[in-house]
Amino acid sequence: MSPTTPTSPATPATPAAPIVTEPEELTAAWLSAALGAPVRRVEREQVGTGQMGTCYRLRVEGDPALPATVLVKLPAADPASRALVIGAYAIELRFYREISPTVAVAVPTVHHQAIDLETGAFTLVMQDLAPAVQGDQVAGCTPEQARAAAVNLAGLHGPRWCDPSLSDIEGLAIQGPEDAALLAEFYGPALEIFLDGLGDLLEPATVETLRQTLDLAERWTLARGERFGLVHGDYRLDNLMFAPGLDGPDGPDVVTALDWQTLSLGLPARDLAYLVGTGLVPEDRRAHEEVIVAAYHAALASHGVVDYDLATAWEDYRFAMMQGPLVAVFGCAYGTRTERGDAMFAAMVNRSCAAIRDLGTLGLVAAS
Template sequence: MEPLANKDGITAEWLTDALREGGHLPGGRVSEVEVEDIGVGRGYISQAVRVTPTYEDADGNPPASIVAKTPTFVTLPEYLRPWAAGIIETEVHWYRDARAECPARVPVCYGGTFEDRTSYALLMEDLGGLGTLSQTDSCPPDQAPLVVKTLAQVHAHWWESKRLQEWAWVPTTEQQSEISTPLVQGGWDLFAERIVPRVDPSFLPIGERLVRDWATLFERGAASGATLIHGDFRIENFLFGERGTPDEIVILDWQLAGYGSGLRDLGYFIGQGFEPAKRKAISDELVELYHATLLEHGVTGYSFEQCLDDYRLGLLASMFIPLIGIRGLEALEPPPADASEEDHESFRQLVEAAEGLLALMAERSITAAMDANAGEVLGV
């Protein structure tokens, strides 16, 4: 499967070869492709498109439509490029190696290849008929327990698993700390100037300690029980189907998967997935459910008290995307003047959506951390 420089590389010939290589088109060929942008405004690391193939003399049951991830039209700031390359490669490997044994429902992968951050492709099952939620929404209270139980089952499956050392592509806590610490520290001044005073000025000393000692979040959480985490476990990365069916919840976007504390995922979801009043009403119940589900699925030696401390660390860790995003958004370069109007419009939509999303994520993260007295676990 040949990597791509952008979505324009998705041709009938290329898709025929990719599907054949993956065993999804044993006979016949793709004669035409229709490519449609999806998820505009949801991210600037990759571009997601829906590919609808027309087949000629096809054998088997090839996919009627496909979601493809390719390099984006956005020029990333230089300081973000190594991080972006790493997370793209991680997702390709996750679908190759980890997907088959993941206890949660995730999209089928039809093929993936990675050369570098400007040359890759990932082909996945199109589940566009399932329900979605915007990050600006609150996760419905009747869906939240399902999300948390599913998350705990995933974490229990890989809890202290030797597989995580066998897979060289899984970022270790040291690797995550090494690449993320300068990103977080580089975004703090803007975050402290623009976000903290508006949300809660009393968070300032906690935030200063957080970015200074960022590595402790990785070290402390992993020390009490490490697993394979999702890393971006928020409601825009879930799809919801009919209850009681295999598609009742599907988890997307595994770019930030890595080795670490599962409570980073839980803190991210609870801290950013609800309006503050709704979060206060349900958070204790969800943490208890998460811990109980871990124990039901074989995790031992992990006390509820330790779980609570790790959860508070997870709430603080959920600042990661807002901290790096506020700086990254300012440094984004628009498409060149001779780029298509479609690319210029997509860029405008991306920036507008990202500004609103980052502000919301930051506000929810700070409020959740303050409500849980999370600064206490940092000694503040």
């Protein structure tokens, strides 16, 4: 816990709070403006170790109507690093502001947001979901948690399934041939970096499967474009919060999704395959994946998706399993290496490559 910010006179609410990028700027006066109510004192502590920015929990004392705690996301400390990911920052704030009201996926309430699109400076103040617990990508999850997360995911995909107006949203576009060619061009070098760095943590069968994906990345990216929707892009356990449901400890968890910086348009089943393929150990996945896909499909129908039968959903799930290695390879190769990060990416790839083999994914992609 950092030292308590010195107590200052309560500051009247103002129409807008300035963008702040340093934790020292998260003062009582600033938070009063951001929340629109007087704050007397703030304590802060850093939460997590984000690579594209930082997150802080603020403990708030002031107006009785204020939440006791909030979370604040700030950009990367290095201005040069911010400039490289302005698009990711912008799409997350745009999601919370413009898109989340049009879908049914559970997300934190946003109390305040502001961004400078020229520099990448931004501030995002959100609901603190504690005592909900963050998922653990290394440890994996239970089949019941995977099912609850899949049903929540349908709330992202279903309400705007194949909605042509999605392409009107700045920052969202379906990947075209140039995008696919660029991904394929960089995938080979990224894979070599990945294998050199994590080789000892990978199963031999995983390495073989990864090499077999090399010639299929471009084809996979472009295939099945007739079905599209909002794709979180990194819908995995570390980006999900789990809380006991109203039915008690034996009922389904309430799942809330975080980190919308990788939002895009694409085949919706990419998120589903990524969640299940990277989150469940192979034994659990084999035993439960058909039930999870069926629950997701039923939830889609409850959100108005028609003309999409369960057999097609199952085939999309099998096809989309390449999302796991693609995201993990790029994330590891071009991100900051840490011991936990290495263990996480290795677990994700070992699990998802086992799924690729079990489900015949590469054959489906080659035939597309």
